[in-house]
Amino acid sequence: GESVGLHLPTLSVQEGDNSIINCAYSNSASDYFIWYKQESGKGPQFIIDIRSNMDKRQGQRVTVLLNKTVKHLSLQIAATQPGDSAVYFCAENLGSNYQLIWGAGTKLIIKP
């Protein structure tokens, strides 16, 4: 079936730099997208979401961009900090069963 995929399984960035985590989705009917952060040994936590009628949404130090033309989603983290080390999952919602389709995850490593 269709699923959300990630381009990079691991991303290493220097502390203080900006991080960009990418996600490709295949279902053009998806109308809602979410980014989750999962720290080691913990459950995923909601970071930010975006609806398909938007191109960009900003939170605190995070920005999600949605490009529906190429079915691409990205999460930008500004001024990356050690506490940002985690696995980041994107997920899409197809609307029928309120069930999220999950990407494989990207592990973000912060270099001091």
Next chain:
Amino acid sequence: DSGVTQTPKHLITATGQRVTLRCSPRSGDLSVYWYQQSLDQGLQFLIQYYNGEERAKGNILERFSAQQFPDLHSELNLSSLELGDSALYFCASSVGRGQANYGYTFGSGTRLTVV
């Protein structure tokens, strides 16, 4: 505290045994989802319940079963356990039908080790 409670946090058991994992959803949430996560892997969707009824099934083995009770808590039963069943099992909840926010709230998980 996310509001989703999972017990136990850790479980060690032998192959061939049966265990039950419990989840209490966040207050007001009607949907419960179960996920399996093996080491350094993604989230594998197992099953969803909405207000006591099964709504969707994912890659759930026949040895596994679940139910959601009238008070909305849910249990995941794993039987004839194999070494490969060792994983983190997460429960998530959401308000469900008719809501604008489709996000899930996750519990902290149950770490199952089969020896």
